[in-house]
Amino acid sequence: MADFGFTIIKPRVIDYDSNDRRIAEYIFEREPSFRLCIECGACSATCSAGNFTRFSLREFNILLKRGENSYVKNELKKCMLCGKCTLVCPRGVNTRNVISLAQEAFIKLNGHEV
Amino acid sequence: MNSEGKKRIWSEYQKEIADDHFFYVRSCIRQSFFPGSEQFFLNFMRKDLGKDVFENPSHTTCTGIGYHGDIVPFSTTMTVVARHFALMKESGYKNIAISCVTSFGIYTEILETWKHFPEELEKTREYLYKATGREFDIPENMAHTSDIIYKFRDEISARAKYPLINRMTGEPLKVVEHIGCHYSKMFPKYGIGGAEFPRVLSGMIESWGGEVVDYPERRHCCGFGFRQYLVQANRGYSLSNTYKKFNSMKPYKPDLIITNCPGCNMFMDKWQYTIKAMEGTTFGSAGDSIPVLTYEEVAGLVLGYSPWDLGLQYHMVQSEPLLRKMGVDFNPDDKYKTKDGKNMPVPQNLINS
Amino acid sequence: MMEGKSVVVVGGGAAGMEAAGQLAKAGARVTIVEKESETGGHVSKWCYLFPDRRKSTEVIQYLNSQINQKNITLLTGEEVNLVEKKGGRFILTTSNGKELDADAVVLATGFDLFRSERKEEYGYGIYENVITSADLEVMFKKGEIRLTNGGVPQKIGFIHCVGSRDEKVGNLYCSKLCCVTAVKQAIEIKEFLKEARIFCFYMDMRMGGALYEELYHEAQVKHGISFIRGKVSEVSQTIDHRLVVKAEDTLAGRPLRMEIDMLVLMAGMEMSQGGKRIAQNSRIKTGENRFFLPADHHFGGNKSNVRGIYFAGACAAPMNITETISHARSAVQDVITYLSDGKQ
Structure with a gap:
């Protein structure tokens, strides 16, 4: 095929309908408080990992809900599970459990259990 | 889809279009890429309708490409356009007919600027006078050439030889219309039908028997941009926008794309070639690409002008599948012949031919 | 006296x-x-x-x-x-x-309800199944929520601030009631249609009244209603007559595209x-x-x-x-x- 020195760019759009939201659904079912997240950013402001890396739990949460799983899977490792996010959350989201459940869901997804 | 809702919007965005005595201003690119379009406009207006359309040979670019490419400052653009107005005044005309959507956008932007910042108008008068000794008036009536064709669309329909109907099936042709961002997105009131549901091209299509395709990405930019396509490395950005539109219109199996703007036509036409060459994808029915014509070329076809006189062979995507659907009587042997019967060089790699 | x-x-x-x-x-x-x-x-x-x-x-x-x-x-x-x-x-x-x-x-x-057709980009009065909050109340009164073809909507969107906080229509003010109305109506739809998925597109959730925030809370956790922060910029229709919504998911910082069956415009209040x-x-x-x-x-x-x-x-x-x-x-x-x- 011809090479013109430029390419067709993949859209940045979140294509909600074709994204896989099984990981999010898995968490919603087991940790309903996750639905309450309004992405205020209190968690990421205080996050141990977020102070030294690009990790943002706020961004993580929203992209997890949208089914942007490859991003989520990659970011997941950065959390140090310190629990400060849960402490500061004004909506009472058990953020630490969200991380653990995401971890679990990805393992099960690989084993086709989700 | 409810057409009453659209009609209500259209009734809110009507504009007065002069009936005669036009000062015609040219585009930079359309004479080179599809020269029959302008020829049709001038011939149709002058010969078919008997209108007075005047061209002044001293007219230049509006600087639109340079302005949007970040190399011409706005004050310069305003002065250049002021010079066009001066030429119009000197030639004794008050109605301007602009044949390019980029220019049309530039003119509307300037008129609005002068309205809201009268000091800019005064400065422009001064710049022009100092530079050229010329003085100008603001046009009494400003129309894009498609506005004028829109105005006379029913006259064309009354004389139609080949309406936009598939002769094989009797069904209306499915037509995508693309008005170009600068026709009305900046100032909806200057466009017939506004910006969200523009009427200028859809009105022609319906008048000539076709069916307008309202696909999800209808309102998206063709991807032309200016600073984007000028740099080779950035062209993927331009291409990707067009790609997105093509994918969105593909399920409707359009027979034809009608464009308002020379830039959109060039990109929607040539990017189909590029995409096909890059990844083999086509967007029309039966593996064809979709012919991309100007409203004037389509008007010419409808009136029975020869497709080769209209210059359809100058496009990258060839129109033969469309001509066959419309039942247009054409001689393939004349396609690359000059008027005096000489053979022109035949381009390679044309698609749909 | x-x-x-x-x-x-x-x-x-x-x-x-x-x-x-x-x-x-x-x-x-x-x-x-x-x-x-x-x-x-x-x-x-x-x-x-x-x-x-x-x-x-x-x-x-x-x-x-x-x-x-x-x-x-x-x-x-x-x-x-x-x-x-x-x-x-x-x-x-x-x-x-x-x-x-x-x-x-x-x-x-x-007050008069804002005439939603003035927000041309949402296609009210043009695209089927784009309705207003007032139209939805009529459906509630009838006791059934149906698409124009008689079908049951599976996926429903709400657009907040239609005609409010919008310079383009000359209304800079907040109509105050639309946020809570959207939340109320979203919950009501869920009660009619258990399986429906509902998305509210908002600029800010202004839940300032007594018990409003609590209702919002209930909508999220009890009814699973999703809230997406971003003003819808354009609605169009697919070949299957579904509505396409374009918004930015501002909290994700990325544009978002979604197909839905029915769209409810939260019409604001005008003098x-x-x-x-x-x-x-x-x-x-x-x-x-x-x-x-x-x-x-x-x-x-x-x-x-x-x-x-x-x-x-x-x-x-x-x-x-x-x-x-x-x-x-x-x-x-x-x-x-x-x-x-x-x-x-």
């Missing part, structure tokens, strides 16, 4: 009915002028109310009982065009050419045409938002620029029913003070 005094109340919605009822109780002779054939205004078009989902008919019942007094005269199918003050009294001219005489006037002309006409003809001041302008925002919320003319309810600013009723009562207080002051 109000015996023998006559007051005309312009508008027979919640504000006008409450004001009329309180004035009559205080002893005044009251005439309500209502442009429709029946009283009740916008409340009567709603099915259930926020935040507690009480039936609107209960509020209507209460309001009807307020105006069911012998010293209240009801004039329906008639509009007031002009209010003139002459020698300390008021003459109101109606659309039927009648002249009404009054010692004081309460303007309770309410009513009737109110505008009275303001213009009678030189009653209006604010930049075109609603009647209170003489003082802190302690003159019912006072107009003309002594003896008072505002009640949403003709002065967007307000909910609770606020409307309180506002009407305080208008009555002002009328009583004015009339017992000996009309200075």
Whole structure:
């Protein structure tokens, strides 16, 4: 095929309908408080990992809900599970459990259990 | 889809279009890429309708490409356009007919600027006078050439030889219309039908028997941009926008794309070639690409002008599948012949031919 | 002290009915002028109310009982065009050419719903299954939520701030009720259609009223309603007649595209045409938002620029029913003070 020195760019759009939201659904079912997240950013402001890396739990949460799983899977490792996010959350989201459940869901997804 | 809702919007965005005595201003690119379009406009207006359309040979670019490419400052653009107005005044005309959507956008932007910042108008008068000794008036009536064709669309329909109907099936042709961002997105009131549901091209299509395709990405930019396509490395950005539109219109199996703007036509036409060459994808029915014509070329076809006189062979995507659907009587042997019967060089790699 | 005094109340919605009822109780002779054939205004078009989902008919019942007094005269199918003050009294001219005489006037002309077709990009009146919050209430009253083809919608979107906080339509203000209405309606849809997925597209969630935030909480956790922060910029239609919504998911910082079956536009509130006409003809001041302008925002919320003319309810600013009723009562207080002051 011809090479013109430029390419067709993949859209940045979140294509909600074709994204896989099984990981999010898995968490919603087991940790309903996750639905309450309004992405205020209190968690990421205080996050141990977020102070030294690009990790943002706020961004993580929203992209997890949208089914942007490859991003989520990659970011997941950065959390140090310190629990400060849960402490500061004004909506009472058990953020630490969200991380653990995401971890679990990805393992099960690989084993086709989700 | 409810057409009453659209009609209500259209009734809110009507504009007065002069009936005669036009000062015609040219585009930079359309004479080179599809020269029959302008020829049709001038011939149709002058010969078919008997209108007075005047061209002044001293007219230049509006600087639109340079302005949007970040190399011409706005004050310069305003002065250049002021010079066009001066030429119009000197030639004794008050109605301007602009044949390019980029220019049309530039003119509307300037008129609005002068309205809201009268000091800019005064400065422009001064710049022009100092530079050229010329003085100008603001046009009494400003129309894009498609506005004028829109105005006379029913006259064309009354004389139609080949309406936009598939002769094989009797069904209306499915037509995508693309008005170009600068026709009305900046100032909806200057466009017939506004910006969200523009009427200028859809009105022609319906008048000539076709069916307008309202696909999800209808309102998206063709991807032309200016600073984007000028740099080779950035062209993927331009291409990707067009790609997105093509994918969105593909399920409707359009027979034809009608464009308002020379830039959109060039990109929607040539990017189909590029995409096909890059990844083999086509967007029309039966593996064809979709012919991309100007409203004037389509008007010419409808009136029975020869497709080769209209210059359809100058496009990258060839129109033969469309001509066959419309039942247009054409001689393939004349396609690359000059008027005096000489053979022109035949381009390679044309698609749909 | 109000015996023998006559007051005309312009508008027979919640504000006008409450004001009329309180004035009559205080002893005044009251005439309500209502442009429709029946009283009740916008409340009567709603099915259930926020935040507690009480039936609107209960509020209507209460309001009807307020105006069911012998010293209240009801004039329906008639509009007031002009209010003139002459020698300390008021003459109101109606659309039927009648002249009404009054010692004081309460303007309770309410609001008009924003005409959603003005937001052309959403295609109201063009694309099938783009409806307004008011249309949805009609469906609730009928007891079924259906697509134009008779099908059941599976995926429903709400667009907040249609005609509110929008410079393009000349409305900079917040209509205040639409956020909570969207949440209420989203929950109601979930109760009709258990399997439906619902998405609210908002600019800010303005849940400032009593029990509003709690309702929002319930919508999220109990009903699984999704809230996406981003103003929808454009709606279009697919070949299968589904609606395509384009928004930015501003909290993700990326554009978002979604296909849905039905879209509900949360139409805002605007000064009513009737109110505008009275303001213009009678030189009653209006604010930049075109609603009647209170003489003082802190302690003159019912006072107009003309002594003896008072505002009640949403003709002065967007307000909910609770606020409307309180506002009407305080208008009555002002009328009583004015009339017992000996009309200075």
